[in-house]
Amino acid sequence: MDYFALFLDSLCLLVGHGVMHMVFTSRLTGKKLKGWYFAVYLLLLCAIQFVSSGLALDGTLSVGAGVLALYALSRFGMGNQEAVSWLSAVLSYYVSQLSFGIINSVEAALFPHFIGSPLLYPLLIAAQALFLVLCAGCYHAVLKLLAWTEAARTPYIGLALFPVLFFFAAELYILQTAYSFFTPVVSLEEVGKHSTLLLLQVMGLAALLCTLYAYRQLCRGFQAQAELQSLSQAVHEQKVYIAEARARYEQTKSFRHDIKNHLSVLGGLLRSGKLEESREYLKKLETVSEALSFLYQTGNPVVDILLGEKLGLTKEIAADVSLVLPKPCRIDDFDLCVLFANALDNAISACRANATDRYIRISGKQQGDFYMLTFENTCSDEPLPPAGTGLSNIKAVAEKYHGAVLTEQEGGRFSLNVLLNVSSPAS
Numbered sequence: 001m002d003y004f005a006l007f008l009d010s011l012c013l014l015v016g017h018g019v020m021h022m023v024f025t026s027r028l029t030g031k032k033l034k035g036w037y038f039a040v041y042l043l044l045l046c047a048i049q050f051v052s053s054g055l056a057l058d059g060t061l062s063v064g065a066g067v068l069a070l071y072a073l074s075r076f077g078m079g080n081q082e083a084v085s086w087l088s089a090v091l092s093y094y095v096s097q098l099s100f101g102i103i104n105s106v107e108a109a110l111f112p113h114f115i116g117s118p119l120l121y122p123l124l125i126a127a128q129a130l131f132l133v134l135c136a137g138c139y140h141a142v143l144k145l146l147a148w149t150e151a152a153r154t155p156y157i158g159l160a161l162f163p164v165l166f167f168f169a170a171e172l173y174i175l176q177t178a179y180s181f182f183t184p185v186v187s188l189e190e191v192g193k194h195s196t197l198l199l200l201q202v203m204g205l206a207a208l209l210c211t212l213y214a215y216r217q218l219c220r221g222f223q224a225q226a227e228l229q230s231l232s233q234a235v236h237e238q239k240v241y242i243a244e245a246r247a248r249y250e251q252t253k254s255f256r257h258d259i260k261n262h263l264s265v266l267g268g269l270l271r272s273g274k275l276e277e278s279r280e281y282l283k284k285l286e287t288v289s290e291a292l293s294f295l296y297q298t299g300n301p302v303v304d305i306l307l308g309e310k311l312g313l314t315k316e317i318a319a320d321v322s323l324v325l326p327k328p329c330r331i332d333d334f335d336l337c338v339l340f341a342n343a344l345d346n347a348i349s350a351c352r353a354n355a356t357d358r359y360i361r362i363s364g365k366q367q368g369d370f371y372m373l374t375f376e377n378t379c380s381d382e383p384l385p386p387a388g389t390g391l392s393n394i395k396a397v398a399e400k401y402h403g404a405v406l407t408e409q410e411g412g413r414f415s416l417n418v419l420l421n422v423s424s425p426a427s
Contacts, residue, residue, distance in 0.1 A: 018042040021070055021092040024139045026144065028088050031078040038076070051286065060172055067093050083157040087164065094168040094390075098158050098205055099135040103127050105198035129415050138205065145212040157159060158223065160215045174201065217249070223243040239334075274353040293297055298364075299325045302333045303340055317351045318359040323373075326366050335397045339373070342390035348376035350414055354378045357412070369423035370403070373417040394418060408412055 023040055026033035045066060052062035067089045107127055146160070161409040303325065311319045312323060325336075325377035344360075351358040361376040394416070397407045403419040 007412060008316045017045055017066070017096060020096065020135055020139060024092050024095075024143070025070065025074050025078070025088045028091070028145055029074065029078060029080045029084055031080065033354065037073060037077055041069065041073050045071075058177055063093060063172060072396065081157075083161065087157055087161045090161070090164050091146075091170050094164060094171060094208070095138045095142060096135050097168070097171050097175060098201060098208075099138055101129055101171060102134060102174075102205070103131040103193045105201060106195035109198065141209055142212060145209065145216050156215075156219055159423060160212065163211050164208070167204055167211075170203060171201070174420070200322050263355045298323045300333070300336060302330070303336055304338060306340050306344070307362075310341070310348065314348055314351075316358060317348065320359065320361045321363075323364040325364065326371055326418075326422050329371075331401060331420060331422060335400065338393050339397045341392050343373075343375045344415075346390050347375055347414075350379040351377050353380050354412060366422070369421055370420045371420050373416075373418040373420070377414055378412055379414040381412055393410065 009109075018038060018041060019384050021032060022038050025031075026037075048062055048065045048069065070089040070092055071085045073090050074080045075082060080088070107124075132293075176402070188226055188369045208238070296311070298304055298307070298321070307321060311321075325331075347360045351360060359376075359378055361374075363374045363376075365374075366373050391407070397419060398418050402421040405418040405419075408415045408417075
């Protein structure tokens with residue numbers, strides 16, 4: 001029986017702890033699992049088990065040492081952040097200890113009837129297999145609720161760590177006071193107690209999953225709030241562009257209205273032979289004219305100002321704008337601002353990530369009632385990231401005007417095509 005118990009303990013240590021802990025930590029943190037991680041962790045577990053058995057240490061101390069070993073490997077081996085490493089280590093041990101406690105409660109309630117029977121050993125093996133299956137299922141459920149990657153990590157890890165620590169401490173207390181680790185309790189007198197413990201541990205598992213679900217929803221709420229603030233800021237900036245464009249338009253109208261008077265004054269100075277005064281007056285007119293002119297002229301003052309502001313600040317990026325918006329155009333200035341601002345922000349960001357050739361080309365072409373806007377820019381050769389808020393806003397504008405959006409990446413070139421119906425009113 002001692003060899004049989006040693007076999008079960010070794011199986012649990014190797015698969016239940018060694019393999020599952022490492023796979024769970026790797027998938028939870030999004031880090032690739034390497035063979036030496038598993039080898040080092042398994043050696044640490046064996047050393048902890050040997051020292052714990054030799055010195056007859058308290059089971060809680062050996063579990064705590066295992067948590068520290070898994071934390072150290074996650075923190076310094078995989079390079080995860082401190083809070084992430086703690087959460088992954090505590091969750092790994094909590095799930096395995098909880099699964100063990102649930103199976104142990106079932107054994108304690110059912111196995112007394114099989115003491116002395118040849119079926120006892122197959123049942124113990126089946127219980128160990130069921131423990132591994134339950135453990136894997138719980139890990140899978142936790143990963144569904146909590147998985148993240150280095151590029152998409154929540155800053156609110158502490159919100160999940162503290163309740164998980166509470167569940168872990170409660171489970172350790174139950175295991176320490178009610179069971180002996182990895183040895184089935186088969187006392188007939190304690191069947192009722194272990195049935196109650198089974199119910200409590202199942203409720204503990206349900207509480208963990210509910211907590212993680214609430215944590216995920218809370219993080220999504222924080223993320224949505226941050227996106228809303230970002231959108232509010234973008235709306236404010238776009239309103240500024242529109243207001244500035246309208247002011248520039250009114251100034252241009254006023255300058256055109258007064259141009260005859262300016263030319264009359266300039267002619268009078270020339271006829272009087274006042275060449276120096278004429279030059280000074282002409283310089284003033286040129287200064288006013290340049291202040292009212294646009295770096296890019298598309299036929300829409302809002303787009304002109306936006307292009308000038310965005311592209312004027314990126315001297316390191318070559319820009320080619322061959323675009324004249326149709327007239328009449330039923331696209332609202334605000335929607336044009338949303339479309340161009342997001343497209344330009346994405347293009348500029350992609351160009352800056354490309355260390356060699358950097359360019360942005362913007363063109364437009366009308367065919368019938370539809371107008372095709374094309375944004376081309378250089379980018380890295382890496383796969384495109386998931387669609388973000390900017391592209392979603394562009395798609396929303398296109399759908400509003402019964403159009404469509406098409407993106408394409410080929411080598412180091414990215415193309416965004418936006419089709420809009422410029423004749424029919426927006427839906």
